[in-house]
């Protein structure tokens with residue numbers, strides 16, 4: 001695998017997974033944790049450089065309060081455990097998105113996780129929380145307008161609190177069967193290969209990541225040029 005590969009995943013389908021089992025939607029979010037762990041583990045083994053996971057979109061604030069509370073509780077509870085795992089596996093964990101609307105326990109947990117894992121070099125794992133690509137692009141443009149000229153990419157990084165530049169997305173995976181971007185990394189996916197799978201996120205795992213990577217390897221990327 002190329003050593004600068006950026007894989008991004010829209011982890012979708014938790015609610016439908018739970019519905020199928022007559023469980024509350026929050027049970028689907030809980031079940032998704034195992035998929036996340038396995039996916040991260042496989043990403044390290046495959047020497048993926050950056051893995052960006054969409055965990056909560058800015059539009060997800062429109063969901064019922066009870067579901068948002070359950071999700072935020074899961075995040076606050078899982079971040080310390082995930083950080084410990086990241087330390088063991090030499091993974092750097094960082095969070096992108098807005099930070100001014102997250103509940104205090106989530107904010108504290110994410111800052112702690114970032115600090116604990118900041119020296120990780122085996123994989124850069126980025127969790128997108130309260131993330132909106134459109135909102136980030138708009139803020140970056142505003143920043144440039146207010147500050148005269150400037151580097152747009154740095155303004156964009158600043159707009160969604162990215163702590164360092166990362167390569168553009170090479171492979172975008174969406175689980176859950178929908179074939180849309182839902183406001184995720186619109187700029188960074190300009191030439192991303194798109195891979196959609198009907199599997200709900202709780203049914204995704206390392207093996208399924210390997211299947212997606214194998215499909216990606218067969219794609220011919222042209223970036224607008226004529227193939228050699």
Ligand code: IPE
Pocket residue numbers: 011012013014015016017055056057060071176
């Ligand atoms: C993805 O699963 C998790 C979040 C958006 C937080 P969903 O909760 O969107 O599950 P579906 O798409 O309704 O099945």
Ligand code: IPE
Pocket residue numbers: 010011012013054055056057060178180182
């Ligand atoms: C996108 O999924 C956000 C995350 C997976 C975190 P949604 O379930 O919110 O997207 P839509 O509403 O189907 O477009």
Ligand code: MG
Pocket residue numbers: 012013014176
């Ligand atoms: Mg969904």
